[in-house]
Amino acid sequence: MTNSGERTTMTRRTLIGGASALAAAGFTAVPAYAGGTGHGRSVRLSVMGTTDLHGNVFNWDYFKNAEYDDSAHNDIGLAKISTLVTAVRDRIAADRHAPRPLLLDAGDTIQGTPLAYYFAKIEPITGGHIHPMAAAMNRIGYDAAALGNHEFNYGIELLRKFQRQLRFPLLGANAQDWTTGLPAFPPYVLKRVHVPGEKPITVGILGLTNPGIAIWDKANVENKLKFGGIVELAKVWVPRVRKAGADIVIASVHSGMDLSSSYGDALPYPENTSVLLAETVPGIDAVLVGHAHLEIPERLVTNKTSGEQVVLSEPLKWGMRLSLIDLDLQKVRGRWKVVSRHSQVLNANTVGADPRVVELLQKDHEKVVSYVNSKIGTCTEAMSAATAPWEDTAALDFVNFIQADAVSKALVGTPQESLPVLAIAAPFNRAAAIPAGDVSIRDVAGLYIFDNTLLAVTMTGAQVKAYLEFSAAYYKQVTGAGPFPSDQVTNAPTSTAPGGTPDYNYDVVGGRTKPLTYKIDIAKAVGARITDLSYDGVAVAADQQFVVAVNNYRQSGGGNFPHVSTAPVVYNRQVEIRQLMIDYVTATGSVDPNTFHTVDWSLTSNGTPITVTS
Structure with missing residues (x-):
């Protein structure tokens, strides 16, 4: 093994865990909801989120053949995200009355690094090798992920293979069969979260991807898949998720916060529409935002129909940040309802890489390092x-x-x-x-x-x-x-x-x-x-x-x-x-x-x- 490969198991910072890791990552403890006690005690459900991972497992720049660094000294990769996720889970597990947190992703997973390219083109996963992103995300324990536009870069066959390798659903309510218009991927998933001494919380997770795929990957999707508008399809699916039994609805959306489109009027649906979604589609409690590669710890908007607040968070890119959305719930007429919400982001550059993720994918990494340096x-x-x-x-x-x-x-x-x-x-x-x-x-x-x-x-x-x-x-x-x-x-x-x-x-x-x-x-x-x-x-x-x-x-x-x-x-x-x-x-x-x-x-x-x- 080369010295360059060995450095990926190291970090510029000391590995710390538990509460110390969260404090170093920028975690702010927010007081739990204290009002409305006539409805009974409140319960806090935490939802963690990543987005735009773009094939990053290790804190490594393959083009520089060195540990990743930038002017802000960000760190990248799922190995570091895993450490933050473990710290959050451990903190919440210490409270025996708190429900387990969920972990979501908002898309753009299998493209962006030589590691991703190698297992798409040089030794494609269609030959049987598990994609390193699938292996890492399975190991960390994701609950669901949304499709990103770059998921389609290598064709539908490879994407379907990646989908089959995941131990969690890959969601896309607006990715539709070209002929029938029916969803080509699961639109949503229901997760029942156990609450000690109470009825479970049923969480509906709705996935929405970017309509721009129809333009950007036309050669791969034309006559096979079409992509409806995010807001338009959410108006169809959110009521269905609620009718299916969801107490709360979280949207994982591969679309930036503020309304804009790089493709102008070439499509009838905008590229970036997450805030518009929260404002115009009633029934959504939180939105994990992707696609724009921005760090937005928290944005609160009010739905124009219901008058309810919706919390949105975008955790930058490449595994630099982990969003942490806290939803305080109480039972109202026998159903869980969000009564308070808050979000923040945790910084991956404060922790070391999870050695279990590193060990799992070190051989894949070494193979790619050797390839790109030839x-x-x-x-x-x-x-x-x-x-x-x-x-x-x-x-x-x-x-x-x-x-x-x-x-x-x-x-x-x-x-x-x-x-x-x-x-x-x-x-x-x-x-x-x-x-x-x-x-x-x-x-x-x-x-x-x-x-x-x-x-x-x-x-x-x-x-x-x-x-x-x-x-x-x-x-x-x-x-x-x-x-x-x-x-x-x-x-x-x-x-x-x-x-x-x-x-x-x-x-x-x-x-x-x-x-x-x-x-x-x-x-x-x-x-x-x-x-x-x-x-x-x-x-x-x-x-x-x-x-x-x-x-x-x-x-x-x-x-x-x-x-x-x-x-x-x-x-x-x-x-x-x-x-x-x-x-x-x-x-x-x-x-x-x-x-x-x-x-x-x-x-x-x-x-x-x-x-x-x-």
Whole structure:
């Protein structure tokens, strides 16, 4: 076993347990409900929740081959979550009158790390190996989980295998059979929670996933599954859960808090709608929120129909936090009813990894560490994506070169063979870098951190320009030559991204055999920023035809970029872009940036080049 693998069983912090672990994790003891005693004593039911685990078991960065760390010193992974869960369970078990807590997840479980990729593509679980996320979640003892959109990335067959490996239900009330409209996954589950000396509490857990799956994974779900609106289906299912005997209803929802959609009006149902759900669907007591990768310990909203409060909590991502929702209940006319509610999040960076989870999956981890560190070629000079959001870099040109090259070869013998080929790429990961010298799988994979597949469409020159104008909304409006710190220039807030446009929604367009050149004048208003757009030195004509290589997320409407989702598709072989990059380096044995990198675009202010610092 390598030293790098051994470090995953360690932690920067001392393992602590019980009450000490909870105190260190930020636990705040909230007084139990003390009012309304005419109905009898109150009982507190605790519900723990995770979301957006994205294939993280260990506190490990496979792309850096080191223990995970970030600027906030967060820790990640189910091994650490397991320690927090045990601490909560132990604390509650010490009160012999308290019901056992529940543990839920809000989706995006089986995609996001090389660990998840390996057991989907290299040694897929369809061959019999249990998925490491299934093994860990079974060991920890989850009660239910909702489907996330990334559950569908590897196809329905692999998802069904994962579902069968779980010892708890995988819920999705709005994941429906394409033909019948009936639920393709269990919509809800009822859990009977024992209360010493009282009748059990019947808890209905309703799972809802993101309608955007219909766009983002169209190739995997079209003609098989369809996805109704979260609010619309909740209005159908919450009354059914109540009628089935639920005293309380908890919704586990893979949808962000505040109303917004990255796909605009491409679907009739919004992407992020958890608060709207709580406000408009009566009968929900608590919502475990996912999808947006935000830390929201507690949000209380009032249902507009019932007047009852609903508590919502979102525990960040990757196992960094554990939500803890406390519901105080009393019996009203013989039925348990929530009379008070509260939530908080516990921080995983305060505890060590559960050695039982580590031992269970250490061999899987070591296999993946060995895989991602295997040498596949060399690079003549270092390439970094650190400045890719504001200047033309070899790193992004490499991605575009690989995409355009694959499409160009595939179009030989087709009617589109003679058309110029462009490619589109986004700066997914500023930390990505391919070193000079030996290149491993993890070096290449770090440059393209998503499991996107490659497509190609035809677009006109006018459509390409409109696409670039939309992309240029990523920049804040500034005047002068600078120098500007990058945060004064990039990640501009928009109506669909009020917190700032993410890097993955900024695209760079490049030519395959001849350059596509342009300038982005960020002193100008959004929609009028692209100047000097030329192909091979000649101004691009509005009716000029291009083949454009693009990833499946963007082509299916992700980011709501114009024209690309409705453009004719001329290539779609379901090949992953990251794998194309790995295959290229493996086949050629060498990467030389001089063969594909030229400076074809730049930022200006009223025509003057500007300087941006990191």
